[in-house]
Amino acid sequence: xxxxxxxxxxxxxxxxxxxxDATPVNExxxxxxxxxxxxxxxxxxxxxxxxxxYDTLWMAEHHFQHxxxxxxxxxxxxxxxxxxxxxxxxxxCGFNIAPMxxxxxxxxxxxxxxxxxxxxxxxxxxxxxxxREVESLGGPMLDQxxxxxxxxxxxxxxxxxxxxxxxxxxxxxxxxxPRVPYRGYELEELTLVPRPTHPVECWQPIVSASxxxxxxxxxxxxxxxxxxxxxxxxxxxxxxxRDALAxxxxxxxxxxxxxxxxxxHLADTKEQAIAEATPFYxxxxxxxxxxxxxxxxxxxxxxxxxxxxxxxxxxxxTLVEACESRSWYCGPPQGxxxxxxxxxxxxxxIEMVNVQASMGTPQQxxxxxxxxxxxxxxxxxxPAGAMIR
Numbered sequence: 001x002x003x004x005x006x007x008x009x010x011x012x013x014x015x016x017x018x019x020x021d022a023t024p025v026n027e028x029x030x031x032x033x034x035x036x037x038x039x040x041x042x043x044x045x046x047x048x049x050x051x052x053x054y055d056t057l058w059m060a061e062h063h064f065q066h067x068x069x070x071x072x073x074x075x076x077x078x079x080x081x082x083x084x085x086x087x088x089x090x091x092x093c094g095f096n097i098a099p100m101x102x103x104x105x106x107x108x109x110x111x112x113x114x115x116x117x118x119x120x121x122x123x124x125x126x127x128x129x130x131x132r133e134v135e136s137l138g139g140p141m142l143d144q145x146x147x148x149x150x151x152x153x154x155x156x157x158x159x160x161x162x163x164x165x166x167x168x169x170x171x172x173x174x175x176x177x178p179r180v181p182y183r184g185y186e187l188e189e190l191t192l193v194p195r196p197t198h199p200v201e202c203w204q205p206i207v208s209a210s211x212x213x214x215x216x217x218x219x220x221x222x223x224x225x226x227x228x229x230x231x232x233x234x235x236x237x238x239x240x241x242r243d244a245l246a247x248x249x250x251x252x253x254x255x256x257x258x259x260x261x262x263x264x265h266l267a268d269t270k271e272q273a274i275a276e277a278t279p280f281y282x283x284x285x286x287x288x289x290x291x292x293x294x295x296x297x298x299x300x301x302x303x304x305x306x307x308x309x310x311x312x313x314x315x316x317x318t319l320v321e322a323c324e325s326r327s328w329y330c331g332p333p334q335g336x337x338x339x340x341x342x343x344x345x346x347x348x349x350i351e352m353v354n355v356q357a358s359m360g361t362p363q364q365x366x367x368x369x370x371x372x373x374x375x376x377x378x379x380x381x382x383p384a385g386a387m388i389r
Contacts, residue, residue, distance in 0.1 A: 001351065002344045002381050006056035007370060008094060008261060008356040009045055011038050011072035018360045019279035020311045025286050028067040038071040041363045042078060043085060048367050050086035052374035053382075056122060057082070058094035058225075058354060063133045069287050069359060076113045076121065083117040091117075094225060095126030095205060099139030099147055103154040104176070104192065107161040111196045119198030125158075125222070126205050127151045129291055149173075152216055159220055161192040162200050203259070209237040214244035225354070227261040228327045238347060256349030263322075263358050264329045264336060266372050273330035274319050281319040281328070282311070283360030333376035340381065 013034055017023055042059065049057050059078065062070035072078055079091035096106055113121045127147055128134040134141035141147055153171045160167040166189040169176045177187045204217055206224040217224060218241075226237045238255060245252050265280070267273035289297055289305045297305075297316070304314035322328040329339050340353065355373055357366045 001348060002340060002353055004055040004352040005373075005378055005381075006054060006058055006092065006259065006352055006354045007045070007049060008058040008060070008354050009042060009366075010060040010359065011042070011062060011070045012359050012361075013037050013041065013068045013071060014362045015068060015283065015360050019282040020286070020316075021309050022279070022283070024306055024308060025067055025069075025290075026306065030066060030068045035066070035068060035071050039078065041366075042072070042082065044363060044367060045370070046082040046086050046089055046091070048370050050089035052371060053378065054089060054370070054374070055352065056090040056092045058092035058122075058124075060094055061097050061100075061126075062130065063100070064136065067287075076109045079121045080113050080116050083120045088120075090120050090122050092122040092203065093124035094203065095124040097126050097128040097134065097139075098151050098154040098158075099128055099134050099141070100137040101154070103157040103174070104161060104190075106154075107158045107192055110200075111162075111192060111194050114196040114198055114200075115194060122203065123200050124203040124225075125151075125155060129207075148213070155216075155220060155222075161190075162196055166191045206237040206241060206258075209240040211240075211244070214240055215247060217241075218244045218248045218250075223257045223259070225259045225261065227263075242349075253347070253349035255347030258347075258350060259352040259354055260343065260347070260350055261354040261356055262329055262339075262343075263327070264355050264369070264373070265357075266331070266333055266336065266369055266376075268332055270323070270331035270335070273332075274323065277330055277358065277361075278319050280358040280361045280365075281322065284358040285316065287359050333372065336373070336377050337380050340377070344381075 013030065014037070046057050059072050059075055060070055061072060061075050063073050065071055075093045075096060079093065082089070082091050098106065110121065110123055128139065128141055131141045134147070139147070140150060150173055153173050156171070157169050157174060157176065160169060168189050177190050180187050202220070202222045203225055204222045206214070206226045224237065224241050238258060241258060242252055242254050242256070245257065265273045265277035267276055285294060286305055288294060290302055294317070301314050301316050304310055304316060319328065319330065323330050326339070329336050343353070344350065357369060
């Protein structure tokens, strides 16, 4: 049953033009001063969400994006800062990209954040999808098998460090500790100092939904974040995750252990909402389609995404089609309530829904939408007597 609402902010700054007729992605470049506004935008969102009773603000780790789309390089530093500006809002790491870290440095940094925020940072791990980021910071991305091998070994090490007073690990990529003399003895074990003092809830994005990846998640008790709203119902990652739980001996309702993301835009009518959100949606496609997140697009369509205009002739899906497929919601609040009830009925195991703005949505619009959703939609799903602060 849906009882908690969150939102994802991947870290885009306000853009000066948006949509298919605006500046192509590879031609965008912003000043350092403007790129740094990502932090004040995150602060504004955190304060708004905390005030309105949201559960978690998820943010994404990314690097080197002078284009202005994903501009938060360190989730844990920013998360600690945001918890000091808010009262109860949790900050989700969606996600720390393990192949760009040494696993013990990541484990130490999270443990520090966990203690300094009294458990309000939510741990998250991902494999990455930008070659510019991962390869530049020393991890494999072009070699997907090597990327997964490294990620799985890093995750094993991180959980060993979290849950054991002392540990060792000797694998393909890491020899921990190295066999060296230390203060008169041979080093055989390490201790993470400090370790987290709260139970570690770990989340991971589900994209390809491979059996290997999902079985690994279930083995380690890792929960999944999926996008696409109720378009996921008939097949795909939601069903695949339930099947992975069953293979491990756990029978569960559809949606258990998952948070589902829905891009949305509220307005008095569906037509108005689509008109207002279309530039944001098109900017979203411009950013993510070349990275493989809009499956089914042809090479010619991907070429068109990189140019100004001509999308209709190329047959690129419109926001109207995204709403018809139920991967987006655009319209009045009552329609979104009905949409979420349908999602709840179809996947009763879901507890958390991420209602999120599209890439490119300006700060003021994001705040207005979060406020409106909190006042007009959230009360329908809260326990009797619950109060939005």
